[in-house]
Amino acid sequence: MSVARNARRRYVLACTGFMTLYALLVVLISWVVDLAQLPPTLRLLAALSPALPLAGMLMAFDRYLRQEPDEFMGMLLARAAALAGGLLIVALTAWGFLEQYAGVPRFPLLLTFAVFWLLFLPSVYYVKHVYR
Amino acid sequence: MDNRLRELRAERGWSQAELARLLDVSRQSVNAIETGKYDPSLPLAFRIARLFGVPIEAIFDDAADA
Numbered sequence: 319m320s321v322a323r324n325a326r327r328r329y330v331l332a333c334t335g336f337m338t339l340y341a342l343l344v345v346l347i348s349w350v351v352d353l354a355q356l357p358p359t360l361r362l363l364a365a366l367s368p369a370l371p372l373a374g375m376l377m378a379f380d381r382y383l384r385q386e387p388d389e390f391m392g393m394l395l396a397r398a399a400a401l402a403g404g405l406l407i408v409a410l411t412a413w414g415f416l417e418q419y420a421g422v423p424r425f426p427l428l429l430t431f432a433v434f435w436l437l438f439l440p441s442v443y444y445v446k447h448v449y450r
Numbered sequence: 451m452d453n454r455l456r457e458l459r460a461e462r463g464w465s466q467a468e469l470a471r472l473l474d475v476s477r478q479s480v481n482a483i484e485t486g487k488y489d490p491s492l493p494l495a496f497r498i499a500r501l502f503g504v505p506i507e508a509i510f511d512d513a514a515d516a
Contacts, residue, residue, distance in 0.1 A: 321474075
């Protein structure tokens with residue numbers, strides 16, 4: 319299954335690159351560049367910049383799903399991603415109600431992407447269990 | 451969808467892993483198809499049919515879905 323191995327290797331390499339870029343941009347806007355000194359538009363773009371490699375990671379995941387030669391495994395991963403996305407929507411909405419009506423602390427939205435992947439792992443396990 | 455994949459595989463004395471290797475898919479895929487939990491795409495169904503040298507309709511039966 320060399321085609322599958324190549325697809326996975328490309329995905330891992332792409333993710334590693336995007337995660338490195340993400341970490342660099344977070345460090346840059348957090349500790350290196352004083353965003354308060356930048357013009358408003360540039361400040362906005364700089365603040366948004368870490369989201370770009372995250373979008374790249376999603377595109378890499380989509381490309382991997384399209385290149386995975388084992389259609390069943392691709393279907394499992396796609397279902398797991400859909401399940402994780404659904405769980406994330408429910409969890410964030412529930413947290414929003416808790417913030418609004420129960421006084422719980424505000425959820426830091428910049429962690430949303432990380433939470434998605436945390437939910438993706440049990441989702442993969444669950445979907446694999448269903449199709450076992 | 452019902453299918454005769456397990457039966458055809460057994461006739462040839464192949465394990466799920468061997469069939470998976472011949473089809474270039476995972477063993478889990480073969481198991482999911484055999485147990486009817488997953489219906490393969492048309493291209494994969496054709497590959498399966500070619501491998502066993504029988505028409506697709508001799509392997510897959512959609513009567514239950516009709």
